[in-house]
Amino acid sequence: MSTAIQTRNTRQKEAIRAAFLEADRPLSPEEALIGAQKQVQAVSIATIYRNIASLVEEQWLTTVDVPGHSSRYEVAGKAHHHHFQCTSCNTVHELAGCVMQTRPKLPRGFTYTAHEFFVYGTCADCKNNS
Amino acid sequence: MSTAIQTRNTRQKEAIRAAFLEADRPLSPEEALIGAQKQVQAVSIATIYRNIASLVEEQWLTTVDVPGHSSRYEVAGKAHHHHFQCTSCNTVHELAGCVMQTRPKLPRGFTYTAHEFFVYGTCADCKNNS
DNA sequence: GTGTTATTGAATTTGAATTATCATTAGTGT
């Protein structure tokens, strides 16, 4: 992919930004496509990938790596938090705060730089529709 | 992939089991290949995949989903623990215990079933060789 | 409005991880 930031304000890029703001949870490229198509009928998935890459580069989005699934993206600049994934519909949601009370004990010679925490379960929508 | 458990005791399967026992950390299929080849010179990567699938099915191995990387596998039946991934060499290591003190607070209507915790940093080998 | 050129859409291609194919090899019960 070209690594340059896309500078023009296109309807598509605006629709993609709106999709992330409206969802208020980490979205996969496919989910971002569905969200963006609410504003622009025929956005291409390629445009989604291009603009996500651009928005990540300009630090408007950050990447959320999900174990065993494709990456999600969320609006950048939020406070330290972690994520919840519904084991039924695979949507990812934001969790407030952090349950880590103490620095994890690492083996001798290991250095800590960061941590990620994932909670699994059923989201409200899936619980209601079952 | 065929879903049947492989029941015969082949040199290759034994070598694969030995690789996991010796490593004592979650291995990727590629890592398992390298480990198994210490006992059997020309194991095929296809055999690694077949036997890992079989060993997972017979619950001798469990899958470790790693954010942003391919799955690792570890010997099953261990106590609750989490994992460390070296950001330099990408190896995954086992961490003793669990730093989660309190159940995470979930949004209204969400149900908890499990959690995963990943610590990132530099492993001892990489710290020494830098 | 016009011209320039970045961006898009649609389809194709890539790359990697994993799975399938099939002839050959080797476990296993007898």
Place this chain on the structure above:
DNA sequence: ACACTAATGATAATTCAAATTCAATAACAC
């Protein structure tokens, strides 16, 4: 040892996310 057939090895095929291609379109500076 023999027969049966599961497992292997080597490679091809598949999958799927992500990147690329290129002609058509549309931002934006003037």
